[in-house]
Amino acid sequence: MEQQWILHLKDITYTYPDGTLALDKLHVKIPKGKKTVFLGPNGSGKSTTFLHMNGLLKPQKGEIYYEGQNLSHKARKNLWKKVGIVFQDADTQLFSTNVYQEISFGPKNLGFSNEETKKRVEEAMKATNVFNLQHKPVHFLSGGEKKRVSIADILAMDTEVVLLDEPTMSLDPKHTAELMEILEKLHQKGKTLVLSTHDVNLAYSWGDYFYIMKKERVLLEGTHEDVFSQRELLEEANLEVPLILEIYQHLLERGKVKALHPPRNKEELLKYL
Ligand SMILES: Nc1ncnc2c1ncn2[C@@H]1O[C@H](COP(=O)(O)OP(=O)(O)OP(=O)(O)O)[C@@H](O)[C@H]1O
Ligand SMILES: [Mg+2]
Structure with a gap:
C-alpha cells in the first residue's frame, strides 16, 4: 500500500523575534500511522518544527498541510484538535491548579460531556x-x-497525531519503559506518533521513519537503512551509530553472524548469537 502522509510541512522558514533563524526552508512529511523520530543537536530546530506541526507557530514562509488540506492560515488555529503536543518543558504546558483539572482541560475544550x-x-x-x-x-x-501529567493531558484528548518533544528527558527508567508501552498501544490503535530525542539507541529501536536535523534544516531522512548506515552524517549531527547496530557490524565483520537483517533491539540481537 502506498504510504500516506498525514502532515506535510513545505519549505517552512521561521525566525524568532530576536532575529534567530530557527528553520530555513524546512521540508518534512509525517507518515500516517507510523512512528517518526526527530534526532538532532541542541538548537537544531526540533521544538520549533513541533510547534509548527500543531499550529502554535505561524509559518513566516511556506505551507502546512494536514491530510492534504492547507492549514497555513486561519484553519491553523484548529490544528490542536488533531495534533496533540507534549512540550519539552512541562512548565510551559501545565497551568491548572491541580492534576485532575489540568488533564480535564483538553477533553472539556473539545466539547465532551462531563x-x-x-x-x-x-x-x-x-x-x-x-x-x-x-x-x-x-x-x-x-x-x-x-x-x-503532560502526557496524560494528551492521552485524554485522544488526538489523531501525538507529538512528544523529548518525553523521556525527565523520566526514570521504569517510567520511560511505561511510556514506551503507552506509545506502543497508541501505535496499535493506528495513531501517528512523532517523537524528538537525543537518545539514538531509543530512536533506533522505536522508530519507523527518521529525520536527522542540523542547524535549521534536515540533514538526513528515511528508514533505518537510509539513515543509520551514514556514520559521517550522524557524527555531523553530534550522534553516534546505535549500539545494537555497532555490535552487529563488528560480529558480521568477524564472521560471527550471517548477514541477516540488522537487529532492531536487544532481543533480536541476542537471537543472532
Ligand atoms: N522563543 C525563542 N526566542 C528566540 N530564539 C529561540 C526561541 N526558541 C528557540 N529559539 C532559537 O531557535 C533555535 C532552534 O531552537 P529549538 O528549540 O527549535 O531547537 P531544538 O532542536 O529543539 O533544541 P534542543 O535539543 O535543545 O531542545 C535555537 O537557536 C534557539 O536558540
Ligand atoms: Mg527542543
Whole structure:
C-alpha cells in the first residue's frame, strides 16, 4: 500500500523575534500511522518544527498541510484538535491548579460531556501512573511527575497525531519503559506518533521513519537503512551509530553472524548469537 502522509510541512522558514533563524526552508512529511523520530543537536530546530506541526507557530514562509488540506492560515488555529503536543518543558504546558483539572482541560475544550471527560481523565491518569496525585497542585509535582501529567493531558484528548518533544528527558527508567508501552498501544490503535530525542539507541529501536536535523534544516531522512548506515552524517549531527547496530557490524565483520537483517533491539540481537 502506498504510504500516506498525514502532515506535510513545505519549505517552512521561521525566525524568532530576536532575529534567530530557527528553520530555513524546512521540508518534512509525517507518515500516517507510523512512528517518526526527530534526532538532532541542541538548537537544531526540533521544538520549533513541533510547534509548527500543531499550529502554535505561524509559518513566516511556506505551507502546512494536514491530510492534504492547507492549514497555513486561519484553519491553523484548529490544528490542536488533531495534533496533540507534549512540550519539552512541562512548565510551559501545565497551568491548572491541580492534576485532575489540568488533564480535564483538553477533553472539556473539545466539547465532551462531563461524564465522557471524567472517563477520559481517569483512564489517562491510570495509564501514566498519576491517579494518586490527582488532587495535588501542579506546581508541587516533581519533574518526572509533571512530565507524566503532560502526557496524560494528551492521552485524554485522544488526538489523531501525538507529538512528544523529548518525553523521556525527565523520566526514570521504569517510567520511560511505561511510556514506551503507552506509545506502543497508541501505535496499535493506528495513531501517528512523532517523537524528538537525543537518545539514538531509543530512536533506533522505536522508530519507523527518521529525520536527522542540523542547524535549521534536515540533514538526513528515511528508514533505518537510509539513515543509520551514514556514520559521517550522524557524527555531523553530534550522534553516534546505535549500539545494537555497532555490535552487529563488528560480529558480521568477524564472521560471527550471517548477514541477516540488522537487529532492531536487544532481543533480536541476542537471537543472532
Ligand atoms: N522563543 C525563542 N526566542 C528566540 N530564539 C529561540 C526561541 N526558541 C528557540 N529559539 C532559537 O531557535 C533555535 C532552534 O531552537 P529549538 O528549540 O527549535 O531547537 P531544538 O532542536 O529543539 O533544541 P534542543 O535539543 O535543545 O531542545 C535555537 O537557536 C534557539 O536558540
Ligand atoms: Mg527542543
